[in-house]
Amino acid sequence: MNWLTNKVLPKFRQLTAKQDTPDNLWIKCPGCGQMLFHNDLETNQNVCNHCEHHMRVGPTERFKALFDDAKYDVIELPEVPADPLKFRDSKKYTERLKDARSKTGDRDAMIVAHGQITGNPAVVAVQNFDFMGGSLGLAVGEAIVAASKLAILQKAPLILFSAAGGARMQEGILSLMQMPRTTVAIQRLKESNLPFIVVLTDPTTGGVTASYAMLGDIQISEPGALICFAGPRVIEETIRETLPEGFQRAEFLLDHGMLDMVVHRLDLRVTLARLIDLTGNRVKDPNAVDEEKPVELEVAAEITEEDPPKDLKAAE
Structure with a gap:
């Protein structure tokens, strides 16, 4: 055993060793066939930035x-x-x-x-x-x-x-x-x-x-x-x-x-x-009463000079 075997050879093997690449780094777009980097695709919410195809x-x-x-x-x-x-x-x-x-x-x-x-x-x-x-x-x-x-x-x-x-x-x-x-x-x-x-x-x-x-x-x-x-x-x-x-x-x-x-x-x-x-804004119980808004009373008739009430006519 010498320095070539102990130090040089392990480093050489490390440099020449085949690197395992994950299979899912690149994804093929079903719409246009372009290869998309997975990080870019995730950032774009799985929408192809070439053809706008919306993936599932x-x-x-x-x-x-x-x-x-x-x-x-x-x-x-x-x-x-x-x-x-x-x-x-x-x-x-x-x-x-x-x-x-x-x-x-x-x-x-x-x-x-x-x-x-x-x-x-x-x-x-x-x-x-x-x-x-x-x-x-x-x-x-x-x-x-x-x-x-x-x-x-x-x-x-x-x-x-x-x-x-x-x-x-x-x-x-x-x-x-x-x-x-x-x-x-x-x-x-x-x-x-x-x-x-x-x-x-x-x-x-x-x-x-x-x-x-x-x-x-x-x-x-x-x-x-x-x-x-x-x-x-x-x-x-x-x-x-x-x-x-x-x-x-x-x-x-x-x-x-x-x-x-x-x-x-x-x-x-x-x-x-x-x-x-x-x-x-429209979600409201139709039977609920708005307490903040005062209830307005409807006037049944208006007293005018042209059309006085019946009781007034009778008194005259």
Whole structure:
């Protein structure tokens, strides 16, 4: 052993050793194919700075971008039966749930949080497409019911971000039952004079579109989002006709009156804050009496020289 073996050779090996590079440093844009550095993409809220393609984001990213100082509280949602129908296709439903929970770190496809948006209280529910396609099942139904109850309790607006492929087939009729359940929950919110704002993201399809995603007092969408019940490919194969360009995309639906506005993701927080301010001024119990304002008595008739009261005429 000499100085070449002990000192020179280890340093030489260290310099020539292959450096392991993480696979997720660069992300390819699905819209234009450009390679985007992950830090730049995260700073731009997962929007491509070349073609403005809006990539899908999860609940955590939504909450951080929306709430003041990225501070919020996630509520605990009710437990639901894991596999009520003992369903199995190519693999057990319980195994699919286990894989989705391991992949996302969430219990199910919807997370509900509350906090403040520019100082105003708000309840926000976000659907995660990475969890089994954001499919509507028992857990998502319970999440929307819980979000509605919390909004009523806090007298706050409910903002819902939808992203789903439809109802969860592994839960059969039980998943379809969530469509009327969520509709009733939203109706109770509206009966309390509280705004329900829906932000439709890519994609929002199937039974979700046929229920709570289209019940908002204000309907917003991100650019380029696919919003439909049946997809364009299914429709083309059924009617055997070529569909118009951009059919069932957010801009197409905006032109045909299905949406109120299409908002860029970077402008979404400011837009929602303005809508909360505007609708919050109108959130008031119609049966409540304003104690600060004096009650004005209505005068039944005015005494004028031209038309004196009947008693005065009789005295004359």
